[in-house]
Amino acid sequence: MTDYDNFQGMRSKRTLEIWKMGIVNYLDALKLQEKLASKRKLGVITDTLLSLQHPPTYTLGKRRTYHNLLIPESELSAMGANLHYTERGGDITFHGPRQAILYPILSLREAGLGARKYVENLEATMVRLSSLYNVKVHAGESGQTGVWVGERKIGAIGVRISSGITSHGLAFNIDPDLSFFKHIVPCGITDKGVTSLRMEAEMELPEDEVIHEQLVSCFTQLFGYEHVVWKDRSFFP
Template identity: 50%
Template sequence: MHVRRPLRVLNLAQSLTRYSDGLKLQDSIAVDRKQGLIGDTLVLFQHFPVYTLGKRGRPEDFKKPQKELEAAGVEVCVVPRGGEVTYHGPGQLVAYPIIGVREAGLGARAYVESLEDSVIDCLARYGVTARGRVPGATGVWVEERKVAAIGVRITYGISSHGLALNVCPDLTAFDAIVPCGIPDKEVTSLELELQRRRQRQQQQLAVVGSGSGGPGGAGAGTGGVGGATLFGEVVDDFVRSFCGRLGFEPRAA
């Protein structure tokens, strides 16, 4: 019988954390993991608004001056992860797996694909079909809309940084940048995709109703989940999906 590996889950996503503070905590946990002082750990955050530049990030990917963003109280940070420029903020689940990738028998590409699959599995629980492994566009997509960004760092076989899943953030925050260096693609969220699905269902019901002489589609939606409630559910579902994909048994910190 295969024994699943233990995973400490540090869930700090119930409240907002400044990105710089979260980065310090992540770095501290990564040092302890590399030294064998602790086991594999998954850290979950929900950040105050911040724009981060990865190794391929370029100043020209900002559509607004960085000083203007900082004057508005938004952090701008350069970080040692892969990827370009992205945004983190309220309503977005940020997950940092600090795990022994090499010990798990995974290469860098297979690990990134496992992260994509974890998000895809999570979204499927809500009836949203997503995909990864898009050439030249790491992350998770719903049709041609990006719903999750991935940028990782692996040193001495230990991973840090990770992924950001748009659950119910203010998507206008992405208007200030070229997200992930891709200028011609839309950014979406789980909340928005659920709204789109309800609208399609209402339209279909309206067509059926008008054709049969029955009631129209007004008020005939499936109902929705509030933003805060949705976020809390997604946190739990993502942890389950992540552990299922990478063979972990979650344990609260």
């Protein structure tokens, strides 16, 4: 049986292929998303979820809100951080170690979802994960995407949808170095703070890898996948 035959067999179920990638340079992850999104548009791969972390990285959305970077770009390298420009929605944000990132490459048409419901499902994924640690979070209000503990943001969302195929996704703060957020206006919101699961949970947390896998599990449940295939770093060239 060929790989194509296997893929056609999986399509009879709602199938998600999950790539556990560890720490990945932002540009490498961006190029991979573009490649996978093109393949998904052609229907030659199934829905795919990238689960990873980034080195310290600031990203700007397609609105290019440079004013929300509060230090000169020339100072970022001295901090060990980079700045990248993207075509996702949303404002400036930070990605770094000890942050769980999911980049779904999905067909919204096959999932039967509109853009708004898709974003709501991403928010619900982080709400469900937080509940495992008795942390009460809520989705943003008045057009503010992401999830919050009171007035403190714990999970950010920035998505791109092209021809009904998604890329980019969500970032959930497990225990990143929150000092990096002091150099930006996170998501363009001036009057609210940032927090993490470590700061909010009144219990000992497991290893980050366990929390990454729990986040993926919450995602697969909410999006209704019937068949899940895991691939770890040994799969990648």
